[in-house]
Amino acid sequence: MAPMSASAGGSRPFLNRRLAAFGTTIFAEMSALATATGSINLGQGFPDTDGPAEIAEAAARAIRDGRGNQYPPGPGVPELRRAVAAHQERFYGLSYDPDTEVLVTAGATEAIAAALLALLEPGDEVIALEPFYDSYAACIAMAGATRVPVTLRPRDGAFALDLDELRAAVTPRTRLLLLNTPHNPTGTVLGAAELAAVAELAVERDLLVVTDEVYEHLVFAGAHIPLASLPGMRERTVTISSAGKTFSFTGWKVGWVTAPPALVSAVRSAKQFLTYVSSGPFQYAVAEALALPDSYFAAFREGLRARRDLLAAGLEAAGFEVFLPAGTYFVTTDIAPLGESDGIAFCRSLPERCGVVAIPNAVFYDDKEAGRTHVRWAFCKRVDVLEEAVARLGRLAR
Known part of the structure; x- marks a missing residue:
């Protein structure tokens, strides 16, 4: 077989134009x-020590017992979906049906990708808080949408959201708000008043919201408030979290989505063509981790x-x-x-x-x-x- 020539595929670059700007992370x-x-x-951002020994043992036990070694169910194993629903109720008073409103993903990164690929069309605008985690920009680009940054700016020793700037960024083409709180990389945690203003804007302009809440259990000042818990938000919010940051097993790549059935169904439609399923035995272990005591x-x-x-x-x-x-x-x-x-x-x-x-x-x-x-x-x-x-x-x- 002849080696591939430099001109293989014609003069067009191999990497498609939507991703060409991103390069190596x-x-x-x-x-x-x-x-x-x-x-x-x-x-x-990964720990240099593993998480709880009993959770590692739970993963080993699942492997030995043959649980998850073959393809798990597409939406995730029932034990983990029930554990995610119980977690949302336990910590935030949010009630989700584990059968129709919870989806397990290959970490939060896949959840974000699947949500944006499912919910966006070319020409849509997505507002994201800047600075933003690098996968946000890439996923918005892959969906053919346009990112509109709203910049968190230093003020009084922290980074603050300008609510007027956020409101001004919304146009008739805005489809979705991509919100990350607690926020990587600035460490900002949006408070009750800020979240209420975001919710009011989303309801007023009929926007979808995707929230990345992977640092939900790492809040040192104030409290983490899921946007989905605010009036008018549950029906329009895709909430994303994962086990990696909370339990220090980042290599397991176990994440999840909670949202109303129609939104979960849309995200699942995209997700099934990404990994389809992943992390079988680890899903059982994370189900036990979510039930750890306060x-x-x-x-x-x-x-x-x-x-x-x-x-x-x-x-x-x-x-x-x-x-x-x-x-x-x-x-x-x-x-x-x-x-x-x-x-x-x-x-x-x-x-x-x-x-x-x-x-x-x-x-x-x-x-x-x-x-x-x-x-x-x-x-x-x-x-x-x-x-x-x-x-x-x-x-x-x-």
Whole structure:
């Protein structure tokens, strides 16, 4: 068989134009840099320790017992769908039918992709809070829709949503609001008044809403309020969450959608042509994880709070302006006080300078200038790792 020539497929690029602008993710680049330099990786948001041993054992038990080793049901195993419904009732008073209003996905990333592919048509506009997780932009592009960013801006030591700017962004072409709270990368947690205004706007303009709530159990200030719990929102909201962040098993890729039957059916129609099914034995384990006592969720949150404070104090001592997050497991800093003006260049040089890797927030913006000097750090690491990272970053202050 002759090798493929450079002109195979004609003169058109192999990668379709909707995805050509995205290239390799910043996470892959920075993780490779961490490996090549032996640096501490505070860039990619995954824990460096596993979750509860009893949940790992539940997965092993499911494999040994032959549960989930073959294709599980398309909507997810009944045990997990019931557990997700029970979780929503237990924590938020939201009642969902596990048979018609819950869908299990390959992590929250697939849930977002399936929701946007199902609900959008070419020409639709999607409003997303900027900076946004990189898969949002790619999924909107794959659906042929147009993203309209509304920028969270620094104010009083945090990042705030301008509700007037949000309202002004809505046009007759707006189909959907894509909302992430607790928000990655800024750590903002939208409060009751802000969510009420978002709900009022969605009802007034008859908009669909997709909410990414994967950090729902990592709120350090205030409380997480699902948008679906507000008046008029349950019938128009696709709520997404996952097990990875809450139980520290990010490699299992178990996520879920809760929504009214018609919305779940639409998302499932797209999802079945993505992975179809996934994570069979892990679904049984996550069902047990969701039933863990309140003490687990409280201890998990407080453990991350202590690590947040450790890293934030170290970053401040090193000379950064620190925006203390109200949620998630990321801290955003401004590098301008260090005399730096380019976050991407700063992050690429940091491993050689200090032996630490971070992520430049500019890659999460359409408006690159808005995030030019902002850098994100993950604190979901062991205390000793964070202490060593803080010690290395102290070189910047010197």
